[in-house]
Amino acid sequence: MKTAVVTDSTAYLPEEIREKYKIHMIPLSVVFGTESYREEIELTATDFYQMMREQKELPTTTQPSTGMFVELFEKLSKEYDAVISIHLSSGISGTFQGAVTAGQLVQSIKVYPYDSEISCMVQGFYALEAAKMAQRGEEPEAIIARLDELKATTKAYFMVDDLTNLQRGGRLSSTQAFIGGLLQVKPLLHFVDKVIVPFEKIRTKKKAMNRIVELLGEDAKSGGQYQACIIHANREEEAQAWKEELEALYPNVEFTLSYFGPVIGTHLGEGAMGLGWMKK
Ligand code: MYR
Numbered sequence: 395m396k397t398a399v400v401t402d403s404t405a406y407l408p409e410e411i412r413e414k415y416k417i418h419m420i421p422l423s424v425v426f427g428t429e430s431y432r433e434e435i436e437l438t439a440t441d442f443y444q445m446m447r448e449q450k451e452l453p454t455t456t457q458p459s460t461g462m463f464v465e466l467f468e469k470l471s472k473e474y475d476a477v478i479s480i481h482l483s484s485g486i487s488g489t490f491q492g493a494v495t496a497g498q499l500v501q502s503i504k505v506y507p508y509d510s511e512i513s514c515m516v517q518g519f520y521a522l523e524a525a526k527m528a529q530r531g532e533e534p535e536a537i538i539a540r541l542d543e544l545k546a547t548t549k550a551y552f553m554v555d556d557l558t559n560l561q562r563g564g565r566l567s568s569t570q571a572f573i574g575g576l577l578q579v580k581p582l583l584h585f586v587d588k589v590i591v592p593f594e595k596i597r598t599k600k601k602a603m604n605r606i607v608e609l610l611g612e613d614a615k616s617g618g619q620y621q622a623c624i625i626h627a628n629r630e631e632e633a634q635a636w637k638e639e640l641e642a643l644y645p646n647v648e649f650t651l652s653y654f655g656p657v658i659g660t661h662l663g664e665g666a667m668g669l670g671w672m673k674k
Pocket residue numbers: 422455456457486487488489512513514516550551552565625657658661662668670
């Protein structure tokens with residue numbers, strides 16, 4: 395059985411990694427006014443944050459069309475027997491549903507859509523694991539079972555400098571009153587049942603980061619090997635310094651540095667920071 399692995403651009407997997415592990419990427423887009431840019435192809439994270447600072451209007455984001463999925467799956471059917479298509483949470487984007495619909499339309503290959511229930515490098519870890527197993531010739535069902543196992547130990551927390559973008563984009567699941575109460579603080583956010591909800595109200599970014607360190611510690615100190623990703627929105631130096639601090643604290647955790655690219659950055663805003671981890 396030859397299985398292809400597809401993920402979307404919001405995993406922000408570097409091109410050399412995608413090439414090495416033969417991970418196929420389908421892009422989401424950012425729209426500034428009338429101009430649409432496929433992220434990771436036509437727009438880099440650095441250019442995006444610069445553009446966002448210069449524009450008065452907030453950009454918007456769009457999922458890949460069903461047609462793009464159909465085209466990709468049909469192309470893959472010439473070389474593979476099955477495809478596992480791993481996407482950002484269906485609670486924040488219609489991308490996963492696009493893969494489901496296209497999978498039903500394309501008859502030439504069996505499509506296994508997988509809802510990561512999260513996004514960014516955490517989703518990237520799933521895609522990497524799937525790709526390594528696919529290269530060993532493992533069956534799609536075994537790969538999906540392994541992804542579910544990883545998902546069961548996954549935790550991710552993140553914070554934003556300003557909740558405006560998340561609120562305007564409608565991706566913060568909460569009542570207006572609660573959001574009102576959150577605007578004065580730096581809430582720690584996380585995913586529950588595929589959507590973003592506040593985890594705890596915290597006053598400063600430093601305190602929020604320390605709280606995340608504590609939460610990771612609760613898992614890391616219970617034993618086992620973990621992989622983790624520090625994800626930043628145009629704050630590479632700060633993220634690198636945090637990575638070094640975390641590496642010294644938790645030797646049983648393998649840390650990767652990643653970033654919130656254009657699509658996720660549209661909703662989180664510059665300066666956002668997050669940490670995700672799972673048992674290896
Ligand atoms: C679309 O237009 O379909 C894309 C919508 C993307 C919404 C992104 C919301 C923020 C996600 C934060 C992920 C943090 C993972 C650690």
